[in-house]
Amino acid sequence: MGDLRRRVYLSPPDVGPAEREALVDAFDSGWIAPLGPHVEQFERSAASRTGRAAGAALSSGTAALHLALRLAGVGSGDRVHVSTLTFVATANAVRYRGAEPVFIDSAVGSWTLDPAALAEQLELDAQRGRLPAAVVAVDLYGQCADYSQIEPLCERYEVPLIEDAAESLGARVGNRPAGSFGHSAILSFNGNKIITTSGGGMLVADDTELVARARWLASQAREPVAHYEHQTVGYNYRLSNLLAGMGVAQLQGLDAKVQARRANYARYRSALEPEGIEFIDEPDGHFNTHWLTAVLVPESFGVSPETIREHLETYDIESRPVWKPLHLQPAFSDAQVVGGSVAEGLFHRGLCLPSGSNLSAEDRERVIAGIFEARDRSRAG
Numbered sequence: 001m002g003d004l005r006r007r008v009y010l011s012p013p014d015v016g017p018a019e020r021e022a023l024v025d026a027f028d029s030g031w032i033a034p035l036g037p038h039v040e041q042f043e044r045s046a047a048s049r050t051g052r053a054a055g056a057a058l059s060s061g062t063a064a065l066h067l068a069l070r071l072a073g074v075g076s077g078d079r080v081h082v083s084t085l086t087f088v089a090t091a092n093a094v095r096y097r098g099a100e101p102v103f104i105d106s107a108v109g110s111w112t113l114d115p116a117a118l119a120e121q122l123e124l125d126a127q128r129g130r131l132p133a134a135v136v137a138v139d140l141y142g143q144c145a146d147y148s149q150i151e152p153l154c155e156r157y158e159v160p161l162i163e164d165a166a167e168s169l170g171a172r173v174g175n176r177p178a179g180s181f182g183h184s185a186i187l188s189f190n191g192n193k194i195i196t197t198s199g200g201g202m203l204v205a206d207d208t209e210l211v212a213r214a215r216w217l218a219s220q221a222r223e224p225v226a227h228y229e230h231q232t233v234g235y236n237y238r239l240s241n242l243l244a245g246m247g248v249a250q251l252q253g254l255d256a257k258v259q260a261r262r263a264n265y266a267r268y269r270s271a272l273e274p275e276g277i278e279f280i281d282e283p284d285g286h287f288n289t290h291w292l293t294a295v296l297v298p299e300s301f302g303v304s305p306e307t308i309r310e311h312l313e314t315y316d317i318e319s320r321p322v323w324k325p326l327h328l329q330p331a332f333s334d335a336q337v338v339g340g341s342v343a344e345g346l347f348h349r350g351l352c353l354p355s356g357s358n359l360s361a362e363d364r365e366r367v368i369a370g371i372f373e374a375r376d377r378s379r380a381g
């Protein structure tokens with residue numbers, strides 16, 4: 001029997017009257033498109049939140065990655081070192097530049113880019129005179145990568161570092177916010193992210209000229225003359241002013257949304273860890289968004305993550321496998337991989353639980369009960 005209650009989604013948009021009002025306010029201002037004061041306000045607020053000098057509001061996080069790579073100098077035939085355990089957008093953007101991703105394994109415990117594997121590969125690259133054109137580190141599920149090691153490594157080899165902070169806006173390490181690491185960072189405001197403009201992204205950086213160039217490339221790279229003059233190929237990547245209005249309102253609620261996601265994680269952990277389910281540790285000094293609560297279901301738990309997922313689905317509860325490592329994706333089957341077994345293990349035993357900032361405590365308990373029920377049935381059966 002299906003439950004009559006509504007479906008519990010993995011990470012649905014969390015919007016309310018404030019966002020509706022902001023959208024109508026942007027509409028009433030007369031600045032419908034393409035740009036306007038709400039875009040500027042959104043860019044200033046997001047740059048300030050990430051400790052950066054400036055930001056360029058864009059149509060998606062993927063567009064932001066594409067521009068970040070181009071502005072870091074990545075071009076045809078270059079290699080770019082990328083975390084293998086991530087959403088495909090990170091590596092797609094590398095291919096948009098005609099470059100080749102080199103996939104780097106996750107570290108045990110943090111699940112983020114393994115600094116030791118990166119160090120080994122960079123040393124090998126340097127010996128062969130084939131350093132990559134950039135490194136893209138991903139703040140997986142809202143935990144900043146280990147920048148205390150990754151930043152100095154990239155500096156030593158003079159390779160630009162790009163932070164993929166699509167899942168970590170609102171996180172920090174010590175007093176450094178997510179989005180503040182490396183040469184530039186990218187944010188996503190897709191519908192499933194911590195804050196949303198229904199679709200959107202941003203490139204943030206300390207170099208205001210680089211950000212100005214991103215805005216220009218994102219507006220078809222038109223030369224500043226009266227007629228349409230173009231010396232380079234640009235893109236149509238800007239965010240609409242209406243959506244930026246919504247983004248300003250969402251950003252004002254960021255801390256509360258992060259707290260709600262952290263509360264999901266804390267509750268799941270207190271209920272499931274004593275029963276043998278494993279969680280990503282929050283290392284000392286880190287403050288994670290826990291965008292998604294991702295867990296490991298060890299064999300000793302008695303039921304596979306896939307069986308749990310299917311069982312939750314019978315209650316109309318959405319859960320998902322952990323990202324499939326990109327070195328296992330057919331689209332990237334010819335790419336080089338450094339290690340890979342840690343990420344593969346996380347994929348095979350991992351599961352992402354409903355983690356929305358608007359997930360009710362009641363629904364969260366249904367998720368937990370569903371997991372135990374799946375286990376008990378499997379043990380009995």
Ligand SMILES: *Cc1c(COP(=O)(O)O)cnc(C)c1O
Binds near residue numbers: 089188
């Ligand atoms: C969502 C996401 C992106 C892409 O952002 P879009 O706005 O959907 O284009 C890139 N990287 C990571 C890690 C993501 O989770």
